[in-house]
Amino acid sequence: MKTRVLSRRNVLTGAAALTAAAIVPRSSLGAGVWRPTETVKLIVPAAAGGATDVMGRLLAAHLQSVWGQSAIVENRSGAGGTIGAAEVVRAKADGHTILVGNPGPNAIAYRIYRNLTYKPEQLQPVSNMIRIPNIVSAHPSTGLKSIPELIAFLKANPDKLTWGSSGTGQSPHLTGAWFLQLTGLKMTHVPFRGAGPALQAGLAGDIQVLFDNLYPSLPQAQEGKLNGLCVTTPERSHLAPNLPTMREAAPELANFDVSSWFGIFLPKATPRPAVDELNRQIKTMLERDDVKKNVATMGARTDWGTPEQYSAFIEAETKKFAGIIEKEGLEMDVK
Structure with a gap:
């Protein structure tokens, strides 16, 4: 069965296009309920x-x-x-x-x-x-296809990989930082000015690992341009049910939950x-x-x-x- 590839633009534009046409009528409000003036x-x-x-x-x-x-x-x-x-x-x-x-x-x-x-x-x-969810992915040239593989590589090769995010202090950055804190591993962080530049660096192989929001990285993983490693919520994403959660990777990540x-x-x-x-x-x-x-x-x-x-x-x-x-x-x- 062919995997449906979604783009962030299509997803968000489609959602934003909803109108109030199907919304519950005003008559559904009960008497005495607060209303704006x-x-x-x-x-x-x-x-x-x-x-x-x-x-x-x-x-x-x-x-x-x-x-x-x-x-x-x-x-x-x-x-x-x-x-x-x-x-x-x-x-x-x-x-x-x-x-x-x-x-x-x-x-x-x-x-x-x-x-x-x-x-x-x-x-x-x-x-x-x-x-x-947030998503973790790797450039195909690394050969990494899972978080356990990433952990094993970093244990054998400390500080040999770079990882990118949309910027210092953003949710994807703190997702990566928490992963490294919990596992005691090291990678060199490369912050970018936004998700777009970070994704482009990930696709080009300028960084080896990318921590990102689900979009725009998921479509790139679905197309094979990135290797999806995991999502960061306790449950898998219904859009990528074969992509494991971070919690599944190792005992020290059993409570991992970032969204x-x-x-x-x-x-x-x-x-x-x-x-x-x-x-x-x-x-x-x-x-x-x-x-x-x-x-x-x-x-x-x-x-x-x-x-x-x-x-x-x-x-x-x-x-x-x-x-x-x-x-x-x-x-x-x-x-």
Whole structure:
């Protein structure tokens, strides 16, 4: 059976193309439920076109339909997502300004930036929406086809391989750093300015190993241009069921779990009825068949939870990344 090769552009464009046409009508709202009284702003702390933006636009269309109030997406990229997050922290806590968060500004930033202008307790986690694995791959010239093979090679040849990521302090970089910390192995890190340049270096063989988000690397592995070694979530990806998880590779990696996740936050003092209503609408959106289909196409899985569950998840993610960052000795300034 021929493997279907997907591109990041096709996946994200397809998901972003969803409209509010199939969304639950306003009449589904019960009496006494919180509703917005003015335009709702969803702040996306990233450029247009990526997964954060796609999920923000899906939610905006859903909320506009069910609430009958304008819901607009504003992209506030820069400084690892912290510019957008800081804007939401400063916003009036009345339910009308929403942050579409991800690991950068909502977990990694708290430990890696010396001059961060906000703290985790200034944001109210509402719910996660989706989780997407990261992926590890190798250039075919290495002959490496699995994480056990990579571990064996590094044990016999310390510091002989270079590995790349989309940049220092990004999720793929910390994924690779954690792998090396847990195994006690060494490779030379080569950070790039974004996922695109990192992928090009990986395809050219300028680096031997690449730690990346699922897209754009998965299609390259499906085409044989890279050797896919593993995904980094506890479960395998339904788009690449033959690709093992990092946990399967070695006992010291048994608790390995890194993903790109995309969830919703409000300013901390937002009234609980507004928090609960937004949480309810996230759940409703994620249960729609059209959304499920497009989330699956992105290589993601839905991950709704209560505000309390999401708060616990964020706390655990922040602690995990803080430990990796501290051991690496990483510190940066927001610029």
